[in-house]
Each structure stands twice: as C-alpha cells, then as structure tokens.
Amino acid sequence: MNNTQWLDEVKFNEQGLIPAIAQHHQTGRVLMVAWMNRESLALTAEKSQAVYYSRSRSKLWHKGEESGHFQTVHEIRLDCDADVIVLQIEQHGGIACHTGRESCFYRRLTSNGWEIVDAQLKDPNQIYGEKSENAHSKVMNASTAQAEQVDVLHYLGQMMAERKSADPDSSYVAKLYHKGLNKILEKIGEESFETVIAAKDFKQEATLDHQNDLIYEVADVWFHTIVMLGYFDLDIQLVLNELARRQGLSGLVEKANRTH
Numbered sequence: 001m002n003n004t005q006w007l008d009e010v011k012f013n014e015q016g017l018i019p020a021i022a023q024h025h026q027t028g029r030v031l032m033v034a035w036m037n038r039e040s041l042a043l044t045a046e047k048s049q050a051v052y053y054s055r056s057r058s059k060l061w062h063k064g065e066e067s068g069h070f071q072t073v074h075e076i077r078l079d080c081d082a083d084v085i086v087l088q089i090e091q092h093g094g095i096a097c098h099t100g101r102e103s104c105f106y107r108r109l110t111s112n113g114w115e116i117v118d119a120q121l122k123d124p125n126q127i128y129g130e131k132s133e134n135a136h137s138k139v140m141n142a143s144t145a146q147a148e149q150v151d152v153l154h155y156l157g158q159m160m161a162e163r164k165s166a167d168p169d170s171s172y173v174a175k176l177y178h179k180g181l182n183k184i185l186e187k188i189g190e191e192s193f194e195t196v197i198a199a200k201d202f203k204q205e206a207t208l209d210h211q212n213d214l215i216y217e218v219a220d221v222w223f224h225t226i227v228m229l230g231y232f233d234l235d236i237q238l239v240l241n242e243l244a245r246r247q248g249l250s251g252l253v254e255k256a257n258r259t260h
Contacts (some may be wrong), residue, residue, distance in 0.1 A: 007038055011083040017053060018085055022096065025074045025088040027172040031096035031105040034061075036085060041076075048073050050087055067127045068208050069093040073083055092212045094219050102122050119152040153236045156223070162231025184228050191220040 009101055012018050017035045024031055034052040036044070040060050043051040050071035054061040064070030075088035099120060106118035168178035176184050187209040195217040202210040229236060 002259055004042060007042060009082055010038075010041065010078065010085075011081065012038060015055075017055070018083060020050075020052065020123075021089055022050060022071060022084040022087045022089050022091075024128065025090055027028065029103055030105055031089070031091055031102065033065075034126060044073055044087070045076060050089060062236060063154070067093070067095070068212050069095050069127075069214070070209070071096070092209075092216055094216055095121055095127070098124060098128075100127060118154075119155045121152065153226075153240070156226050157230070157236045160227060169260075173227060177231065181228075184224065184231055187224045188228060191224055195221050211256065 001120060004213045010018060013061055016037050018037075018041070019033060021033050021034045022040075024032045035054040036051075037060075040051040040053045043060070043062075050063040050073055052061045052063060053059075062070075071091045072092065073087050073089050076086070077086040078084070079086070091102070092101055096102060097141065099106070100122040101118045101120055103118060104213070106116055107114040109115075114213040121185065160173065163173040164177050166174040168175045176187065195214070198210070198214040198217040203212045229239070
C-alpha cells in the first residue's frame, strides 16, 4: 500500500499512539491489545504482519520477533471515532500471550474472584529463554506460575462438553457442532492436508517460519479431532489410554488415574 493518505484519517493520541486489538480471524476471540504509532501501523499494512509500538522500550515491536509467534494480518479495521484499530489475524504457533497462552485474556471473573480458565500451552522459558524475564513476567512469582498450570487436554474436553449445547453464534466450536458431523470431518480433512503441505515445506526449507507453520497445523488437526470426540461424547482419556496400552504403559496410566 504505497498511498499513505489513509493514515491521516487515524486519530492518534497525544503520544502519537492508537490502541490495537488483535482478534482471531476465524474464532473472533480477542487475543491481545497493544499500541501502534503511525510507522508501525503503516508497516503492518505493508507487511500483512502485526507490528506494534512498545511503550516500555520506546521502539517498534514486530510481534513474534523473539518468540517466533508472528501474526499474519488478514484485515485492518478502524472504529467509528477513528481512535481504535482492530486486526483480524492468524496467530502462528497458537500463542499470543507472553505467559504461553493463546490469549492474554485468560482470567474470568467469578464469585471467587479472577479465575484462570485458559491452559498454558507452553512454558515462557521455552519460548524466550532468558528473555522471558521481561517487564510482564517479573510480576509473576513462582507460586503464581505454578497455580496457573492447567491440563490442556482436560480443559479442551470440558470446553467441548460446554460448547455442544451453546448458541452457535457464541463460538467457533459451537458453530461446528451446530453444523454437524460432516462439517467437523471436513475440517479434519482440510487441516490434515494443510499439515502435509506444512511438513513438506519444512523438509524443503527448515526455517523457523516453516517450523511454526507445521506446529500450528498439527495443533489444528489435534484440535478438530478433539471436537469430533466431543461430538460422540468420548473422553480424550480413552485415546491416551489406548496409546499407553500400545506402549505397555496402561497399568501406569490406570494407577495415575486413581490418584485424581
């Protein structure tokens, strides 16, 4: 986009910034909120990848430059007052939050206060290494980090049970269940094919981008097969038990289950 006249219509604040909301282009889930200045917004439009402005570091911040979790931008929207940006994005690696979660909005208000409801998909130390000790992570002490650990598969199993009876317009998964088994199977087929392509690309050129694409596509296949299991009210643990049986570990799994 060579013509930058469109930038003149954006109302940046006194610091030359505008809040930008990153929203998953398929599920509609809000993943994060950050700031942009004129340059970062122009680069985002030019590259079709999210570039923000870090107020704490006073510099441009290409999302994923440290973590590898880049954001491909499918659409940029401006609100009616021209002072808020919404990005429709694809989150590579499936993780937008520095805590290793899909979304930065992983706490829900309950009668007992703020409850962590999203699984930590990856340890921040594995993502950033020593760089994980940033301004955000320093406020998280060891006890908090331990309390935030969530069993991903258990969480997904519960989510499928809840979404089966939910309003189809309330979430991507509820919409899949509403459309029926054929649509779910169609998605498994699509994601499996995309996984094959991503694997071939990674073999041809083992770059970080291709690695992230492969991991992302495998996660999509797993996710949609879990949706399918939920359609039949089958517990994910049954699959884990079968894998354990094949490796001669079924006794250990049964013993572990008795401790819960």
